[in-house]
Amino acid sequence: MRFRRQCPVILLIVLATATLCVAEPVSPGRKALVDDYAKQFDKIVFIKRNTCTADHYYTDHINDISKPGGSLCVLNLRTGRAADLTGELKGGWLGRFDVSFDAKKIIFGWKKAPKEGYRIYEIDIDPSTGLRAKSGGLRQLTFPLSDEATLVKKYGKSRGGVYYHHGTDDMHPCYLPDGGIVFTSTRCQFGVLCNNDDVFTSMILHRMDSDGKNIRKLTNSSVSESSPCVLDDGRILYTRWEYIEKGHIGAKCLWAMKPDGSGSVEIYGNDITYPPSFIYGRPVPGSSGRYVFLGTPHCFPNSIGTVIRIDTSKPIRTRAPMTYMTPQVDIRTEKGFWYKQPSGQWKHDSKGTGPLFKDPYPLSDKLFLAAHKPAGPQWSDPKAYGLYLLDDKGSVRLIHKDAEFSCWQPYPLRARDKPPVLKTAFDSRLAGKKQAVCVVTDVYHGLEKVKRGEIKYIRIMEQVPRPWSARRTDGSDKFSKQHVVLSKGSNIGLKVQWGIVPVEIDGSAHFIVPSDRNIYFQVLDKNYLAVQTERSYVNYRPGETRSCIGCHETPNSAAAGRSGGAVAALKRPPSVPAAQPGDKSARRTLHYPTDVQPVLDKHCVTCHNPTRPKKVSGGMDMRGAPTGHFSKSYEAIMSKIGRSLASVSENSKPTVEYLPAKSSFSFKTAMVAMLSKGKVRLPDKALAQKVAKLAELHKEVQLSTGELLKISNWIESNCQYYGSYWGRRHVRYKDHPNFRPAVTFDQALSATPPKTNSKR
Numbered sequence: 001m002r003f004r005r006q007c008p009v010i011l012l013i014v015l016a017t018a019t020l021c022v023a024e025p026v027s028p029g030r031k032a033l034v035d036d037y038a039k040q041f042d043k044i045v046f047i048k049r050n051t052c053t054a055d056h057y058y059t060d061h062i063n064d065i066s067k068p069g070g071s072l073c074v075l076n077l078r079t080g081r082a083a084d085l086t087g088e089l090k091g092g093w094l095g096r097f098d099v100s101f102d103a104k105k106i107i108f109g110w111k112k113a114p115k116e117g118y119r120i121y122e123i124d125i126d127p128s129t130g131l132r133a134k135s136g137g138l139r140q141l142t143f144p145l146s147d148e149a150t151l152v153k154k155y156g157k158s159r160g161g162v163y164y165h166h167g168t169d170d171m172h173p174c175y176l177p178d179g180g181i182v183f184t185s186t187r188c189q190f191g192v193l194c195n196n197d198d199v200f201t202s203m204i205l206h207r208m209d210s211d212g213k214n215i216r217k218l219t220n221s222s223v224s225e226s227s228p229c230v231l232d233d234g235r236i237l238y239t240r241w242e243y244i245e246k247g248h249i250g251a252k253c254l255w256a257m258k259p260d261g262s263g264s265v266e267i268y269g270n271d272i273t274y275p276p277s278f279i280y281g282r283p284v285p286g287s288s289g290r291y292v293f294l295g296t297p298h299c300f301p302n303s304i305g306t307v308i309r310i311d312t313s314k315p316i317r318t319r320a321p322m323t324y325m326t327p328q329v330d331i332r333t334e335k336g337f338w339y340k341q342p343s344g345q346w347k348h349d350s351k352g353t354g355p356l357f358k359d360p361y362p363l364s365d366k367l368f369l370a371a372h373k374p375a376g377p378q379w380s381d382p383k384a385y386g387l388y389l390l391d392d393k394g395s396v397r398l399i400h401k402d403a404e405f406s407c408w409q410p411y412p413l414r415a416r417d418k419p420p421v422l423k424t425a426f427d428s429r430l431a432g433k434k435q436a437v438c439v440v441t442d443v444y445h446g447l448e449k450v451k452r453g454e455i456k457y458i459r460i461m462e463q464v465p466r467p468w469s470a471r472r473t474d475g476s477d478k479f480s481k482q483h484v485v486l487s488k489g490s491n492i493g494l495k496v497q498w499g500i501v502p503v504e505i506d507g508s509a510h511f512i513v514p515s516d517r518n519i520y521f522q523v524l525d526k527n528y529l530a531v532q533t534e535r536s537y538v539n540y541r542p543g544e545t546r547s548c549i550g551c552h553e554t555p556n557s558a559a560a561g562r563s564g565g566a567v568a569a570l571k572r573p574p575s576v577p578a579a580q581p582g583d584k585s586a587r588r589t590l591h592y593p594t595d596v597q598p599v600l601d602k603h604c605v606t607c608h609n610p611t612r613p614k615k616v617s618g619g620m621d622m623r624g625a626p627t628g629h630f631s632k633s634y635e636a637i638m639s640k641i642g643r644s645l646a647s648v649s650e651n652s653k654p655t656v657e658y659l660p661a662k663s664s665f666s667f668k669t670a671m672v673a674m675l676s677k678g679k680v681r682l683p684d685k686a687l688a689q690k691v692a693k694l695a696e697l698h699k700e701v702q703l704s705t706g707e708l709l710k711i712s713n714w715i716e717s718n719c720q721y722y723g724s725y726w727g728r729r730h731v732r733y734k735d736h737p738n739f740r741p742a743v744t745f746d747q748a749l750s751a752t753p754p755k756t757n758s759k760r
Contacts, residue, residue, distance in 0.1 A: 026080065029389035029397035034077050037363065041414035043130040044075045044369070045106060047094050048082075048405040050382040054302035057252065057277045058224045058241070060095070061111070061118055061169040061186070062200060063162040064302065066382060068092050070405045072108055072123075074130035074413060075387070082400065083131055085123060086110075088138065093118075096227065098174045099411055101418040103127040107141070107173040107181065115152075117169040119143065120183060120212070127413055141212030142170040145187070155468050159199045166201065166468075174228045174236070176259045178421045182207045182228045182236055187215070189751070190465040191483060192223055193493045194248035194651060198471050198483040205238060207259065218261035219539045220516050222465040222493050227280050231256065234419040237267065237291070239279045244463055244520055245535045245648040245664070245718055246656040248481065248492065249298045249334055252277035254291065262424040262541045267291065268316050270536055271658045275331040279303050284362045289313050292362045297331050301352065301379045305331055307360045307370060307390060317658055325368060326357055326394045337379075352379025357390070359409040366392040369399070369410035382406060424544060431543030436515045437574050438540065439547035441567050442507040443523055446549075447532060450661050455531060458509050459522040460498040460577050461717075463537055467751035470725035477629070477729040481651040484725045485629050488638050491718035492650045494725055496748055499577025499586025500524065503569075510569035512576050515542040522716060527679050528580055528709050529672075530716040532661045535648075580713070582706020587745045591723025592634055594742045596714045597624040599707045600633050608636075626731045626740070630721050637671065638719060648718060666712040670694070675703055675711060724748035 034042065049070030054060040072086045072094060085106070086094070095109025095118050106125055109118040124136035145151065148167045155166040173183040184203045192200040204225045205218040219225060221240060228238040240255040253269030268291070269278045275295030280303070284290040289312040296305035306329040310321040324330070330338045336350035354375045361369040368390045377384040386401035387410045400407060430436060443455050470484050479485035482492045501511035503523070513519050518537040522530040540546065569575075577586045600608075600622045608622035620640060621632040648664055666672040666680060673680040673691045675698070682688040703711070714720070722729070726748075727741040747754045 027398040027400065029387075029399035030077050030080065032389055032397060033399065037412075038077075041412040042077045043127075043413040044077065044387065044399070045097065045099055045409075045411045045413050046073055046075060046082075046387055046400070047071075047097065047108075047408045048073055048402050049094050049408065051380055051385060051406045052302040053380050055300045056200070057279060057296050057298055057303045058203065058226060059200060060302050061171060061203070062164045063159070064093070065162060066093075070094055072097060072106065074125070075400050076130055077399075080400070082402070085125065085132055086138070089121075096172045096409060097411070098229075099413060100175050101177070101416055103413055103415045104133070105175075107175065109171045109173060109183075111169075114163060115165045117144065117148075117165065117167050117186075118171045120170045120173045120181070125413075127415065130413060141173075141181070141208070142183075142185075142215070143212075144168065151189075151468075155471065157197075157199050159197055164199055164201075166199075169203065170206075171203065172227050174230060176207070176230060176236075177234050177419045178259060179210050180207050180259065181210065181212075182218070182259065184224070184226050184228065184238075185215075188217060188220075188465070189468045190222060191468060191471070193243075193466055194223075194481045196478040196481055196483045201468070202465065205236070205257075205261075207261075217516075218257065219264070220465065220518055221539070222463055222518060229282055230419055231283050232417075232419055234259070234422040235263070237281050237283065239277070239281065239293075241277075242270075242536060243650050243656075244493070244537060245491070245533060246650065248650050250274075250276045250656040252279065252298070254278050254281045254293060258422045258424055260422075260424055260541065261539065262426075262544045263546065264539055266316075266536070268310050268312055268321060271317055271656050272319065272322075273656055274333075275305060275308075276334065277303070277305075278308075280359055282360070282362055284309065284365045287365060290365060292325070292360045292368060294358060294360055295331055297336065298334055300335055304352070304356050304358050304373075304379055305329065305337065307357050307368060309362075309365065309392070323392075324394075325360070325390060325392050326355070328394055329355060329357070353377065355396075356385075358385070360390070361410055361412070363412075369412075370396075371406070371408045371410065372396055373406075424541070426541070426543030427545065428543060430512075431515070434515050434542055435512050436540035436543065437545040438509075438511055438513050439545070439567070439570065440503075440507075440509040441547060441549055443503055443509065444507045447523070448660050450531060452507065453505065454525055455503050455507065455523045456526045457500040457524040457528065458503060458511070459500050459524055459528075459530065459580075459716075460511075460513060461520050461522060462496050462498060462514070463518040463520070464494040464496055464725075464749060465518070466494065466725055469751055469753055476732065479629050479729075485729050486722050486725075487718065487720050488630060488635065489649055489651070489719075491720055494723075494748070495590050495717045495720055496723070496745065497586075497588050497590060497713075497717075500528070500580055501575040501577055506568045508567045508569035510567075510572065510574045512574050513540050515540045515544065527676070527705075529666045529680065529712055531667070533665065533716065535656075535659070580706075580709055582704070582709055585745070589723030589743065589745055589748045590714065590717040590720050591742055592714060592721045593624060593631065593740065594723075595710050597631065597633060599703065599710050600624070603701050603703065603707075604633075626734060628731055629729050634721055650718075665716045665718075669715055672708075672712050672715060674698060675701065675708055726753055 050066040054064040071084045073082045093111040097108035107122045111118045120142040124133040126133045151167045170185045190202040208215045223241045235256045241252040254267040257264040276298040277296045281293035307325040314320040328340045332338045339354035358371040372388040373384040385406035387399040388396040520534040520537040579586045604622040608620045674694045724743045
């Protein structure tokens with residue numbers, strides 16, 4: 001066997017031929033496969049390894065403390081023999097794998113030691129024998145970064161005795177029709193937003209050439225993406241975790257994109273609360289719009305749960321597309337599983353002693369390969385999982401079980417048709433400017449109970465990932481799930497603003513957006529108040545042009561979109577994002593001390609401070625004096641107006657359900673209604689009466705359009721306090737030169753601390 005010359009590790013070469021296990025008795029599942037699928041395949045690739053014990057669905061590369069060992073294997077269904085393909089890799093941990101379209105290569109992730117990252121390897125295989133090809137040397141395709149040792153020294157950290165090297169990991173490889181390879185990696189160097197210890201790192205989709213060269217990001221997501229596979233139409237199906245104005249536990253839903261990262265679109269699950277995680281999605285063969293995936297908890301255990309089939313011809317904003325292939329298992333709360341009892345009642349079991357599943361692979365819409373643990377052992381039992389044949393009624397038949405290890409990811413060894421190679425027409429001029437174009441044909445589509453003509457603008461927003469370089473070492477700036485505190489009880493991912501663009505009378509818009517950013521929109525009325533906020537984001541690739549029907553679009557929206565006539569916005573060049581009234585630039589940070597506090601200082605502090613009688617101040621201190629992590633005015637407002645009225649919590653419950661227009665932010669907030677002089681009318685009658693009294697008391701307070709916009713814009717950023725990840729927060733540092741700096745827009749986006757932040 002030959003290795004690539006640049007391979008930095010010396011691997012022990014054992015046998016030139018594969019090691020074989022003793023043939024096992026014919027199991028019912030194996031017999032069924034031979035009887036029904038012999039003409040299609042008679043071998044299955046799988047992994048044998050100890051059960052992963054990571055405590056989140058995405059942290060197997062971070063805190064799995066299972067014992068090393070196992071191998072990549074091929075099971076001969078006729079003989080029951082399992083051939084060991086990677087005997088020279090004994091002692092490490094095997095990750096997920098993929099089989100090439102011609103079934104002559106297998107690509108997989110492997111982690112050599114606890115303090116090293118997963119790397120991607122490839123072997124050649126003879127599909128006729130299921131053994132390594134004679135030229136089947138092991139090739140390492142990805143390697144540590146040149147500064148890997150520096151990363152480990154700078155960011156390496158442990159929690160609870162579990163060490164994470166915090167260099168980089170390359171995992172979940174998948175072959176692409178154009179010859180490239182897509183995989184997920186921590187090379188983005190982003191920290192998971194809802195982890196205040198900052199020991200969890202995000203992994204997002206990358207791609208590389210077939211030889212491992214030319215690695216580049218496909219997205220810029222703030223939190224993790226995983227388990228890519230290729231659809232019959234050539235797109236990549238994958239799991240994407242996101243939370244913009246949604247609880248951080250959900251949603252890990254199914255998305256698809258072209259192999260160049262363009263055309264990203266939700267497949268299903270963006271507003272489904274439970275199960276919290278949809279992972280290992282695969283298309284059902286011979287069908288259109290049908291998929292199978294695993295529903296699993298967010299935290300503990302590592303991607304084990306229940307098998308679900310979806311039909312996206314049904315309304316995808318509901319649970320209607322979901323059919324449980326394992327109806328006796330569900331995830332109805334976070335942590336642990338729910339099992340249906342003989343009485344018909346459901347019972348929660350945090351130890352997972354009931355039946356559990358992983359790695360569903362659809363053979364048809366009614367029959368699936370899967371890793372499975374029967375009832376009895378706990379979910380973390382290292383040897384409890386075998387390979388099974390699962391039908392759509394939840395019945396299982398054993399295919400293969402190993403005496404020493406659990407068995408995972410059953411995958412037929414067979415050649416398959418290569419999907420088409422998708423091409424995107426990129427505008428090189430726009431790409432050079434790091435821009436893309438978005439076309440909205442009718443913003444009113446899906447915008448319930450909003451009158452035509454009411455929407456005047458679209459506000460362009462971005463959620464910014466938190467770079468490793470923003471890490472705090474002393475823990476003083478941690479607060480409520482946030483490693484670097486941004487807000488109190490609202491968003492935990494940084495928001496910035498790129499400006500506004502006009503909406504035409506027919507509801508259309510045509511405008512420039514920044515590329516390779518996590519972009520989402522807010523539709524605004526004539527007063528620049530957000531009527532609706534997009535609680536998801538799109539990564540536009542440089543030079544890409546893409547369009548949508550309107551708000552709350554679904555795959556079936558085309559037929560229900562605007563009908564007839566030219567799109568007005570397309571009769572002109574794309575709009576360039578412009579500044580709002582009172583703003584000097586379209587691009588701006590959203591920083592409470594410089595945006596909101598000056599308005600309060602001018603109009604409110606005279607009365608609302610402790611030196612005034614309580615009957616005047618109403619117990620509200622509107623001064624900007626610093627508190628522990630924020631200011632007196634910010635904490636007073638957040639306490640008084642109530643989080644449920646002003647903002648949506650991202651750092652607690654997993655609620656992700658769709659919110660209708662005008663159901664959050666300015667149109668639900670007493671403060672904006674009071675100051676707006678009738679521009680905002682609250683639906684809650686009792687609160688509206690209270691606001692009317694407050695408005696009368698404050699009738700002499702006259703805010704300009706720009707000043708009111710500073711207040712409403714802050715609320716519509718989900719009440720964000722800080723405008724960047726940089727600077728010391730805690731009041732103990734109030735005399736430090738880097739205490740709560742107001743940084744520039746470009747500095748807020750940068751992964752490099754500002755020079756003034758060098759001693760953060």
